[in-house]
Amino acid sequence: MSDGVKRRTALAGMAALFAGACSKIADSETGSSLLSAAEDWHRKAHRALANRQALAKEYTRADLSPTFRGNGSLTVDTDAYRQALDSGFPDWTLEVRGLVDTPLSLSMENIRRLPQRTQITRHDCVEGWSAIGEWTGPQLSTLLDAAGVQEGANFIVFRCADNLNGQDYYESVDMVDAYHPQTIIAHMLNGEPLPEKNGAPLRMRIERQLGYKHPKYLTAIEAVASLDDVGAGxxxxxxxxSGYQWYAGV
Incomplete structure (x- = not known):
């Protein structure tokens, strides 16, 4: 069951529980307190979910930063990547796999032919710097819908080509962020193909979260039920x- 379904089920279940008990407890002081608490919980739960679905602020081209620095991995240190970079990534593929009905393998041309979203947003790094850039690419939801994410999937894991200390980079989000309209697979920055230092040819933009949640050099998108078997869990x-928080909302 997806996170969204679980939340809706929980909200509906709590509402039904208190609705059924109203006739027995509403007239008592304790009952009134319980009902007030339930209403407050219900309101806060909906508000929290709505906050996560709200759009990050978008800017104009006049606000673009003069440069958009790279951070973390600035390249993929392999001969295969250097050759792909020099030739414009004609053979780069992005897989969509895991708990999906129809696994996909998309070329860069496939990705460029999909409906595109362009957004100018601020990138906030956990190290304390920020930059504003214009990103273009298809919404992640478009690929997930095409692949047919199964009901048992609760998270989306991103697999990457860059390797840090012997481990390929990876990240993940829940279904709320996966289907957020500003979550895109970017292949362009400021109207040009994504630069090497910024994750060429593909990187994620998870606009409601800090920069380390925006993995670069993307090779695969994997739908999973649990994060227990992803890295150290x-x-x-x-x-x-490093003890970074899994949900790094801004």
Whole structure:
């Protein structure tokens, strides 16, 4: 069951529980307190979910930063990557796999032919710097819908080509962020093909979260039921090693 379904089920279940008990407890002082608490919980739960679905602020081209620095991995240190970079990534593929009805293998041309979203947003790094850039690419939801994410999937894991300390980079999000309209697979920055230092040819943009949640050099998108078998089980490269929070909302 997906996170969204679980939340809706929980909300509906709590509402039904208190609705059925109203006739027995509404007239008592304790009952009134319980009902007030339930209403407050219900309101806060919906507000929290709505906050996560709200759009990140978008800017204009006049706001673009003069440069958009690279951070973390600045390249993929392999001969195969250098050759792909020099030739414009004609053979780069992005897999969509895991708990899906129809696994996909998409070329860069496939990705460029999909409906595109362009958004100008601010990138906030956990190290304290920010930059504003214009990103273009298909929404992640478009690929997930095409692949047919199965009901048992609760998280989306991103697999990457860059290797840090002997481990390929990885990250993950839940279904709320996976289907957020500003979650895109970017292949362009400021109207040009994505630069090497910024994750060419593909990187994620998870606009409601800090920069380490935006993996670069993307090779695969994997739908999973649990994060237990992803790295050390905390859902991301830095979360497993440095104590970073899995949900890094901004």
């Amino acid at each position: 905390k859902g991301g490269y830095w979360e497993d090693r």
